[in-house]
Amino acid sequence: MPEGFAAIRSEHTLPENFSDAVLAEAHEAARDPRLPALDRTDLELITIDPPGARDLDQAMAIERRADGAGYRVWYAIADVAAFVMPGGELDREAHRRVLTYYLPDGRVPLHPAELSEGAASLLPGQERPAVLWCVDVDAHGRRTAVDVRRARVRSRAQLDYPTMERALADGTAPEVISLLRELGGLLEARQTSRGGLILNVPTQDVAAAAEGWRLSYAVERPIERWNAQISLLIGAAAAFIMLEGRIGVLRTLPDPSPVTLRRLRRAARALGMAWPERRGYQQVLNALTPDDPHQAAMLWESMSLLRGAGYTPFDGERPAHPRHAALAIDYAHATAPLRRLIDRYTSVTCLALAAGEEVPDWVRTALPTLPGEMERGDRDSKAVERACVDLAESVVLADRIGEEFTGVVLDLNDRIDWDQNGKPDAGTVMLRDPAVIARLDGHDLPQGTEVRVRLTKVDLTKRKVYFDWIDAE
Known part of the structure; x- marks a missing residue:
């Protein structure tokens, strides 16, 4: 298997190492990051990720609002722009890589580990430059206020999904995790009520095991979905700021075509599933579970609804079709700049607009080409993931x-x-x-x-x- 993964890296021309020039620039940036004047190390931020993660993009704190009318979310995002100089070696290499690629035997990172797992990562107990979002949400899950600015922060703890899932079950979870469950569940319910999709489709996971490699099906834990809802909340806030400022890049998905919907209805009839004529596809699909064979087949068919997702840049005029149909909101990638190129541009754009400043020229210049770069990265990432699963299947069988x-x-x-x-x-x-x-x-x-x-x-x-x-x- 290790030889097989190496072959996949070679076939897809994934870079194995960073050049000396890139590593030298990363080392200098890590030694002397630009720390913002605003000090918010008082915030009780935590991170929550899979066990053992080191590239920590986000840290959050959730509070009940003083007026009792909802929640306040503090969301710190690693400020990669504090380390990466536009047009420098790190910047050019990031545009070449676009994404972090994940393989069962290791990652091909977007940035050198000295940054992505060190100086830029929101590791616990470390003072870091961050893009700090503050979003207020009312008791119905509606965003009522948003602010974003640069600040220095310090995460208090690095938590992981399985441990916090057990802590919720036995009543020992910290308050922020209890609030994450509360608010995440509220936002998820709001997503479904506005016509968004939450598809519980199992994915194939390849992991090392004592006997070699193990293939299993993975479905998102509830705590992972709640955390994803907070990320979506920030992505929607970023889209709002960029649309108001008439500049940025959105993640978009068109409404499904009549042909796609007719095909789904045919599949539902073939599978013996009720789909009343006036009932929307979202209501039907959100209620499905992969535990039932017929419903699993319908979930598989429903993946066709996600085809056509892309990136829509704009500068000067609002895009004609800004929405992401599956999420039923305007949305932008914003919360993973250590692992995804475009998020750094989202952060810098939103910071400038929120401060009433001009968006930097280096951002404006990149807007027309960013979608093509990201779509290339998305295609390559899916192809690499599929190749790794195919390899594991053939070896296991x-x-x-x-x-x-x-x-x-x-x-x-x-x-x-x-x-x-x-x-x-x-x-x-x-x-x-x-x-x-x-x-x-x-x-x-x-x-x-x-x-x-x-x-x-x-x-x-x-x-x-x-x-x-x-x-x-």
């Missing part, structure tokens, strides 16, 4: 040719693969164990139904596995 497995038929390739009788000749099957999602050959496949399948071939070179449906008849 290499010695199991001829074995039978239980799985669920997720979808049918009725758009591209038809036999002479006008029926799809292949589909996609999701095995229960191991966590494999692969092509399934066979006619009249029963979509949304549990089936028995037989592994017929494993191609380690192409990282492909092949199954046949065992027809019960």
